[in-house]
Amino acid sequence: MRRLAGEVSAAYPGGPGRDVVLVAVLKGSVPFLADLVRHMSTVPLVDFMAISAYAPDSGRVRIVKDLEIDVYGMDVVLVEDIVDTGLTLTYLLGELRRRQPRSVEACVLLDKAVRRIVPTPLRFCGFEVGDEFALGYGLDYAGRYRNLNRVVAGDLKVLRDDADAYVQELYAR
Numbered sequence: 092m093r094r095l096a097g098e099v100s101a102a103y104p105g106g107p108g109r110d111v112v113l114v115a116v117l118k119g120s121v122p123f124l125a126d127l128v129r130h131m132s133t134v135p136l137v138d139f140m141a142i143s144a145y146a147p148d149s150g151r152v153r154i155v156k157d158l159e160i161d162v163y164g165m166d167v168v169l170v171e172d173i174v175d176t177g178l179t180l181t182y183l184l185g186e187l188r189r190r191q192p193r194s195v196e197a198c199v200l201l202d203k204a205v206r207r208i209v210p211t212p213l214r215f216c217g218f219e220v221g222d223e224f225a226l227g228y229g230l231d232y233a234g235r236y237r238n239l240n241r242v243v244a245g246d247l248k249v250l251r252d253d254a255d256a257y258v259q260e261l262y263a264r
Contacts, residue, residue: 096130098215099198103166105133111166113198116183117141117156118237119172119229123200123217127170135168136160142179152179154186167192168215172229173201177209184211201225201242224250226257236261 103111113135115124128137141156167187174180180197187195198215205222224247226232227239233254236245239261249256 092126092217093130095198095215095217096127097132099127099135099168100132102196102214103133103135103168105135109166110136111168112136112138112160112162112192113168113170114158114162114187115139115170116172116179119231120170120200122229122237123172124170127198136165140183142183152182162187162190162192165192167195169195169197171197171199173203173225174199174211174213175203175206177207177211180211181209200228201230227261 099111103109105111111133113124113128115121115137117139118141124137128135138158138160139156140154140158142152143155145152169180169183169187171180174197180199184195184197196214197211199213200217202213202216202219203222204219223244224232225242226236226245227242229237230242231237232245232250235254235258243257243261245257
């Protein structure tokens, strides 16, 4: 976390007329955003966006909670918990670019590059992971496990059979 916070702080040192806005995607990125901001040496503005689940058979999402800050002329860093296909990230980056900020970059905790469909540049990246199903630190299955203070791999088949399959094991640690 310190490394990523240092990279973002170095890229956006702030100063008059040089605000950086961290735009976190709800809900998964909140723990990551909180730790990132706490470790930054600059003082960013923070705002949130939320998107719908993918519409059946369309691969489309829509914004259900939009920014309150006008990002025109500002430096924007989109904060995401995980990027896999790149479809959602590409959509959100495009939406933010339409608002004419000075710059737009992505900062992600986990990059699942093996699943990438759309090549998407990630300026700031915590870790690259394989095709494991990640849980914890904001990442969930059916709303569960977001509050874990670490990222763990879950078996998607096991979770589909019982969303609470890991509750006792993971929360006992």
